Amino acid sequence: MRILCFLKAILDPEAPPGAIRFPGKVESGDVSTVLGPFEGNALELSVQVAEASSGAFVAVAMGDAAQDVTLRKALALGAERAVRVDAPLGFQDPLAVARRLRAAAEAAGGADLYVFGRQAGDWDMGVTAGLFAGLLDLPFVPLVQHAEVSGQSLRLRREIAGGYEESLRQTPLVVSVTNGPGTLMRLPKVKDVMLANRKPIDVLQPVATEPTLELQEIAQAQVTRQGRMITGDTAQQAAGLAAELRRFLVTGGGN
Amino acid sequence: MGIPHRVVYWNVPGHAWMYLPFAILVVVFVYGVWRRWRVWAKGRRVPLRPWGPRVRRLLSHAGLQSRVVRRPLQGYAHAALAVAFGLLFIGTCVVALKADFGLPVMQGAFYLWFESATLDAAGLAGIIALAVFLFRRYAMRPSALGRELADFLVPFTLLIILITGFLLQSLRIYATHDPWGAYSFVGYGLSALYGDWHLSIPAALIIHRSLWWFHLVLAFSFLGAIPYSKLFHLFMAPVAILLSDPQGATSLEKLDIEQSERLGVNMLSDLTVKDLVDLDACTECGRCEEACPAFASEKPLSPKKLILDLREHAHLHPEEPLTAAIKDETLFACTTCRACMEACPVDIEHVPKIVGMRRFRVMEEGEMPSGLAEAVQGIEERGHPFRGAQAGRTTWMEGLPIHEWQSGEPCETLLWVGCAGAFDPRAQKVARALAQLLLAMGEDVKVLGRRESCTGDPARRAGQEYLYQMQAEQNVQTLKEVAPRRIVTMCPHCLHQLRDEYRAFGADFEVVHHSEYLQAALVTGRLRAAAGGRRITYHDPCYLGRYEGVFAAPREVLKAAGGDIVEMAHHGRDSFCCGAGGGWAFREEGAPRVNRLRAKEAVATGAEVVATGCPFCLSMMTDGVKAEGGGEVEDIAEILWAQVAPEVTAQG
Numbered sequence: 073m074r075i076l077c078f079l080k081a082i083l084d085p086e087a088p089p090g091a092i093r094f095p096g097k098v099e100s101g102d103v104s105t106v107l108g109p110f111e112g113n114a115l116e117l118s119v120q121v122a123e124a125s126s127g128a129f130v131a132v133a134m135g136d137a138a139q140d141v142t143l144r145k146a147l148a149l150g151a152e153r154a155v156r157v158d159a160p161l162g163f164q165d166p167l168a169v170a171r172r173l174r175a176a177a178e179a180a181g182g183a184d185l186y187v188f189g190r191q192a193g194d195w196d197m198g199v200t201a202g203l204f205a206g207l208l209d210l211p212f213v214p215l216v217q218h219a220e221v222s223g224q225s226l227r228l229r230r231e232i233a234g235g236y237e238e239s240l241r242q243t244p245l246v247v248s249v250t251n252g253p254g255t256l257m258r259l260p261k262v263k264d265v266m267l268a269n270r271k272p273i274d275v276l277q278p279v280a281t282e283p284t285l286e287l288q289e290i291a292q293a294q295v296t297r298q299g300r301m302i303t304g305d306t307a308q309q310a311a312g313l314a315a316e317l318r319r320f321l322v323t324g325g326g327n
Numbered sequence: 328m329g330i331p332h333r334v335v336y337w338n339v340p341g342h343a344w345m346y347l348p349f350a351i352l353v354v355v356f357v358y359g360v361w362r363r364w365r366v367w368a369k370g371r372r373v374p375l376r377p378w379g380p381r382v383r384r385l386l387s388h389a390g391l392q393s394r395v396v397r398r399p400l401q402g403y404a405h406a407a408l409a410v411a412f413g414l415l416f417i418g419t420c421v422v423a424l425k426a427d428f429g430l431p432v433m434q435g436a437f438y439l440w441f442e443s444a445t446l447d448a449a450g451l452a453g454i455i456a457l458a459v460f461l462f463r464r465y466a467m468r469p470s471a472l473g474r475e476l477a478d479f480l481v482p483f484t485l486l487i488i489l490i491t492g493f494l495l496q497s498l499r500i501y502a503t504h505d506p507w508g509a510y511s512f513v514g515y516g517l518s519a520l521y522g523d524w525h526l527s528i529p530a531a532l533i534i535h536r537s538l539w540w541f542h543l544v545l546a547f548s549f550l551g552a553i554p555y556s557k558l559f560h561l562f563m564a565p566v567a568i569l570l571s572d573p574q575g576a577t578s579l580e581k582l583d584i585e586q587s588e589r590l591g592v593n594m595l596s597d598l599t600v601k602d603l604v605d606l607d608a609c610t611e612c613g614r615c616e617e618a619c620p621a622f623a624s625e626k627p628l629s630p631k632k633l634i635l636d637l638r639e640h641a642h643l644h645p646e647e648p649l650t651a652a653i654k655d656e657t658l659f660a661c662t663t664c665r666a667c668m669e670a671c672p673v674d675i676e677h678v679p680k681i682v683g684m685r686r687f688r689v690m691e692e693g694e695m696p697s698g699l700a701e702a703v704q705g706i707e708e709r710g711h712p713f714r715g716a717q718a719g720r721t722t723w724m725e726g727l728p729i730h731e732w733q734s735g736e737p738c739e740t741l742l743w744v745g746c747a748g749a750f751d752p753r754a755q756k757v758a759r760a761l762a763q764l765l766l767a768m769g770e771d772v773k774v775l776g777r778r779e780s781c782t783g784d785p786a787r788r789a790g791q792e793y794l795y796q797m798q799a800e801q802n803v804q805t806l807k808e809v810a811p812r813r814i815v816t817m818c819p820h821c822l823h824q825l826r827d828e829y830r831a832f833g834a835d836f837e838v839v840h841h842s843e844y845l846q847a848a849l850v851t852g853r854l855r856a857a858a859g860g861r862r863i864t865y866h867d868p869c870y871l872g873r874y875e876g877v878f879a880a881p882r883e884v885l886k887a888a889g890g891d892i893v894e895m896a897h898h899g900r901d902s903f904c905c906g907a908g909g910g911w912a913f914r915e916e917g918a919p920r921v922n923r924l925r926a927k928e929a930v931a932t933g934a935e936v937v938a939t940g941c942p943f944c945l946s947m948m949t950d951g952v953k954a955e956g957g958g959e960v961e962d963i964a965e966i967l968w969a970q971v972a973p974e975v976t977a978q979g
Contacts, residue, residue, distance in 0.1 A: 084709055088719040106708045141708075259700060260692035262793040263591055 073125035073221065073243065076183040076199075077118035077151070078173060079133045081105045081142040083161075084192040087180035104190035105138040107145065110189030114249040117219055119149050119258070120188045121272040124221040127153040130183075134159050140273055147268035155180060156267050163195060164230060165285040167265045170203035175279040177208075184243040185226065190215060198248075203302030213241060217252030331507045332434040333442075335426045337499055338532055340777050342792070351545045359554025361608050363563075366641045373580075380573035384674070389565040394672040398614070399461055409438070411449035412561075418446045443510035446863035447496075450489050451513055457486040471613025477556055478611070479740035484549050491542040493517060498535040500527055517872060560610040564673040567608035568602040571674035577874045578837035579682055581831040582792045591686025591790065593639055593648045598680065605675040606638035614678065615667035620904040620921045621660040628660035629679045632666035637680070637792070649684060653804035658684050659696045660910035662921065663788050664869040669900050685790030695789060695840055702913035703786050712782035712913055716750035721776045723748060723755035724735045727762055734810055741769045741811035743825060743838075745818035746781050747942035753949065754817075754942035760968035761817050761841050767975045768853045776966070778805050782824035789910045796832075800822070803832045806935070813837040815844045819870035819877075819963060826875065842940050842963055849887040856970035859889020864934035866895070866925065866948055867902035868941035881940045884963045888970040895928040903928065905951070907943035926951030938963050 087103040118129040131146030133139040134157040145152035157176050177183065186205075191198030205212035217236070218229035221265065226245065229238050249255055262269070302312035336342040341842040375381065387393045392409065396402035399410045423443060425433040433442055460482045464472045472478070496514030499505065501521045508515045521531065553559055584590065591599055615630035616622050622629045633653065640652035658681055688694045695703065702712035721731065723744070732738055742765065748758035765772045783798030806814070806825075814820050814836055848854040863885050871877045878899050885892055897903040906921025929937045929952055937952050937960045939945050949960040 084710065086715055086717075088717055088722065104709045226549075259689070259695055260582070261693050262690035265793065266584070 073121055073185055074181075074183045075118050075125035075127060075129035075185045075187060075230075075247055076124055076177055076180060077114055077129050077131050077146065077187045078189075078204075079111045079113070079115065079146060080108050080192045081133065081135065081139050081141040082108045082192055085109075086263065107142050108189055108191075108193040110191060110193075110248075110250060111142055111304060113251050113255035114151060114189040115146055115189045115214065116257045117247075117249045118146075118151075118185075120254075121187075121219050121221060121226070122150065127184075129153075129187075130155065130180055132157065132173065132180070134164070134172060134176075134278075136161050143188045143273050144268050145260065145267075146273050148265045149258065150264070153180075153190050154271070156273055156277060157276045157278050161323045163287040163290075165283040166197050166200045167203050167284045169200050170207055171281045172278045173200070173204055173306055174207045178274060182244075184224070184245070186210070186246040188248045189248070190248050201246055201248040206281055207242075208246070209273055210244055210246050211241060212246045212248075213239070214248045215250045216247045217250060218254045219247070227279075330434045331436070331439050331510075333438070333499070333505065333507075335422055336434070338535050339502065344809050345543055348544060351457060351791045352551045352963050355551040358558075359551075361556060362642070363559070366595065366645060367600055367603045369533060369645070370598055371604040373601065373707040375570065378445055381569050381571075383566060384571065384573055385461065385569045388568045388674060390913070391469075392672070394674075397672075400459065401612075401841065406450045411453035413600050414449040415446060415453070418442055418449075426945060431835050437517065439507055439510045442766070444512065447493075447511050447513045448571050448905065453489050453551055454486060457482045457489070461486070469613065470619075470957055471616045473611055473613075481556060481558060482686040483550075484545060488542065488546050488549060491545070493540055495535060495538055495542055497521070498531050499539070501526070502531045502535065509841060517796060533798045533879070547867075550841065557611050560608050560673060563604055563608040564610065566603070567604050567760070568674045570604055571676060575665070575668065575873075576676045576679050578828045578831070579679060579787060582588060582686065584793055584796065590792070591688070592680065593650060593687040593691070595645055595649075597683065597687070601676065602683075603641065604678055605680075606634055608673045609634045609638065609675060610673060611635065612672065614670040614672065615675070618662060618666035618670040618901070618903075620662055620666065620906060623903075623924055624906070624916075624921045625920050626660035627654070627657075633657065633681070634675060635679065643904070646662070650688070653684060655696075658688065658909070659699070659944060662869075662904045662906060662911055663875045664904035664908050666869070666901070666904065667957070668698055669873055674723075682788060682790060686792050687790075689790035690793060695791070695908075696914055698914035699785075699789050699910040702910065703789055703791050706781045706783065706798065711746035711750055712781060712785050712797075713746055713750040714913075715965070718750050718752075718755070719772065719777070720744075720749045721759045722780055724774065725760060727759065728766065729762055729772050729774060732773040732778075734808070737810040738773050738809050739813075740765065740772055741809060741814045742774050742808075743773050743814050743816040743818075743821055744774055744779065745821045745942065747946075749779070750818055753946060757817055757942060757945065757962040760962070761964040763864040764845060764854065764964060764971060765815070765849075765967050767971055768848050773811075775805065775809070780805075782821050782829075784820040784824050784828075785913070787908055788908070799829055799832045800837060803829055803834045806836060807832065811836065813839060815839055815841055817841045817873060817940075817942065817962070819868045820943070834839075840875065840877055840880070840940065842871070842884055843877060845964065845967055846880040846883045846887075849884065854967075854971055855974045857886050857973045859970050861890060861936050861964075862893055862932075863890035863932045863936045864893050864895055864929050864932040864936050865898070865963075866905065866929060866937060866938060866939040867898055868944045869902065869904050869908055872902050873900060877940075881963050882936070884967055885938055888938075888963075888967045890966065893934050894931045895932055897928060905939075905941075905944040905947035907941075907947045908976030909966050912943045920951070922947040922951030923954060926955040926957060930955045930957035934958065936961055 073133050083103050085107045122129045129151055130153045131143050131151040132155045133143050139156050143156060147154050155176060157172050173273050188201035213228050215230050217231055220227040225240050225242050227238055227240050229236050302309050367902060392406045395405050399583055421432050424430045429787050454544045464474065464478065473488055493513050497517035500508035500514050501518035508518065553561060581588065582846065589597060611631060613631050619630050639906065640649065644651065661681045663678050665678055705712045705714055742762060744758050747754040762772060780802060780804060781798055783795035789797035814825055816825065819840060822840045825836060865880060865882055865885060903925050904921055905925050906916065926948060935958045937948055938950055940963050943961055945960060952960050
């Protein structure tokens with residue numbers, strides 16, 4: 073089975089508040105670029121399906137050179153090739169992204185299975201996989217946790233309330249992958265990491281497309297803490313706490 | 328009476344037949360040694376020069392048995408048996424020189440005082456020592472001692488050999504009315520009994536002759552068993568001590584990642600000759616097991632069993648991977664605290680073997696326990712192992728007149744904060760206390776800030792040598808650019824890296840732990856502390872104590888801060904790990920937890936404060952002591968700052 077795995081590295085979500093500067097242009101400063109929270113799951117599923125079907129997977133990312141961290145990880149885990157669609161850091165319209173990824177997929181010769189992470193950890197829109205499937209007119213199965221190869225079909229497992237569902241799907245197909253016990257990304261072997269660091273990454277120029285969504289404004293959340301100790305003996309503390317809670321319910325916490 | 332002597336082979340006419348069992352003994356012995364040699368020969372050879380420190384260690388640890396006698400009862404019993412064994416061996420050689428080579432060596436005063444009196448004393452000492460061993464193993468029954476058949480046969484056979492030796496001697500004295508018999512005081516004493524029992528001379532002769540052959544066959548069997556049993560430590564313990572790293576193998580071997588065919592240890596040939604000799608040097612005394620925090624907290628690791636399992640594997644399946652013998656749960660249970668290595672009387676190096684095998688599992692097979700894997704990934708992605716940290720490298724020092732080093736600036740004192748000091752909210756307070764102390768000393772304190780990155784120690788201990796080496800190279804490069812006059816750090820793991828392990832990467836800096844620097848400042852009067860008066864117990868961090876040999880400085884600092892120090896059951900070199908080492912700081916640990924065991928000891932001292940000098944120990948001990956209902960847990964810098972701050976204020 074031939075697989076295209078779409079990956080995205082994001083600015084470290086664990087960076088201290090204020091380290092990433094916005095509004096306006098996003099500046100990375102000293103913040104490192106790390107794999108998004110579900111990219112490892114997408115990568116793991118791609119590796120599993122490629123192994124089980126004696127196929128191969130190609131890793132595709134879109135962004136600036138900082139994306140190489142994810143592509144190198146994919147190469148270390150056995151990706152046949154790594155492709156980066158060049159784009160600047162910052163917000164991208166998901167439909168435009170899907171169009172550009174479609175162009176990249178066509179340039180790569182198409183695939184039987186297109187794998188996305190559930191959502192990128194930065195803008196958290198979670199729609200690119202669905203839009204991409206629509207553009208290719210392919211079925212889309214979101215939030216997959218497990219895939220089993222059965223000829224040219226895939227048995228896909230998703231978690232539902234109180235259990236899971238399984239469906240048998242014919243390829244070609246688009247899936248988005250979420251975290252689960254079977255999609256925890258394996259650790260690459262050091263020799264493979266060293267080899268991956270020497271492999272080339274193909275850079276594609278993005279196709280021209282009109283943005284359908286524009287970012288107007290983003291603002292940093294202001295964190296304020298308004299704790300106060302309720303002192304006194306136990307009875308006084310209880311009374312004080314009750315008064316605070318009543319006030320909170322009436323005013324919604326405002327002063 | 329003539330010259331004092333005795334007739335060798337008295338009453339044993341067919342004694343020449345003894346060369347038949349002797350020949351068998353030689354063949355069996357040589358084969359046994361060859362069998363072991365085959366295994367050692369597979370090992371990697373590592374440089375051994377300079378020999379001086381190794382020979383000194385040999386004289387101390389093997390010659391004087393200085394580590395063995397740390398446990399006085401069994402230690403001195405062992406030393407006595409070793410001396411006795413040596414003397415009896417010399418005595419037997421003297422007999423052979425006379426009987427087989429006709430040299431007139433066994434006569435006169437030498438015969439009376441050495442061959443008779445001294446050897447009797449040696450035999451008696453041996454019997455007492457063996458009785459102590461058997462009593463410990465079977466009456467006191469410590470769990471660290473095995474009670475297999477071989478564990479019984481070894482001391483019991485030797486005991487029977489010594490007893491029959493005395494019986495033979497006494498029967499000879501009795502039957503020959505030996506005029507010099509009194510010098511053989513044990514045999515002489517026994518011979519006096521035979522008269523009381525009216526033992527006839529013909530009966531004595533028959534008993535003597537039979538017993539002589541029994542004694543001989545038993546002794547030969549015992550000698551033949553040496554290369555097949557733990558008795559082989561007689562030969563291999565000195566070799567293991569001689570080959571052991573004079574620095575205590577605190578620094579791990581730098582792995583050549585580009586050139587190594589296999590990363591880490593998975594086949595016997597990946598181990599060093601020293602590693603393989605260690606397997607045969609083990610005496611199964613169990614001191615490592617008794618010292619091991621992983622074993623004490625019921626994890627599937629006993630350093631003794633690890634060595635014995637490797638030994639068995641080496642002999643039974645020499646061509647098979649070690650993963651067949653040692654499971655991941657065992658490998659990753661180790662906290663790398665080195666308590667086993669410190670306890671081992673024959674200098675077996677357990678930790679380098681464990682980390683070697685971890686290296687293989689991590690780097691060749693991509694296996695690492697969860698929690699640890701995330702921490703190591705954190706080092707790779709953001710230069711520190713603390714997931715979810717909400718701070719930057721310099722958040723802890725907000726409001727303090729401390730500056731990040733700027734390119735081109737000279738740097739007098741560089742405070743290496745460490746990841747814990749920067750990202751762990753509790754350790755940030757220690758960093759602040761230390762920084763304030765340094766400022767009170769009038770130091771121009773600089774930090775690296777965003778240019779500081781994890782030393783890589785957690786990655787190295789976890790077996791991720793590749794990532795470690797990248798961190799080390801980057802940090803050494805940064806430090807060479809900064810060229811600080813000295814580096815002060817509050818983290819013993821950073822200390823060990825910067826001071827020792829980074830030497831393999833070209834580092835040569837003056838690096839001190841904050842306890843050493845603060846103690847020096849107190850001595851020279853650069854710091855003055857107000858009188859305190861709290862009862863304090865000090866927990867020795869493994870990487871500060873056993874790894875870096877710093878025991879006195881933190882205690883001196885606490886005393887200067889007015890502390891009244893009470894020691895825990897385990898302290899100094901015998902300190903007990905807090906449970907954070909070897910990557911455990913980042914893993915979920917099930918009950919019973921190591922920190923609870925250590926906290927119990929701390930609370931038992933009745934101290935108001937548990938002090939330590941490591942941010943990881945601080946975190947583990949805080950949790951443990953709280954759960955055990957103890958008092959405060961503080962770093963020495965915090966305790967000292969509390970006493971120094973009023974003095975600084977008083978001076979304005």
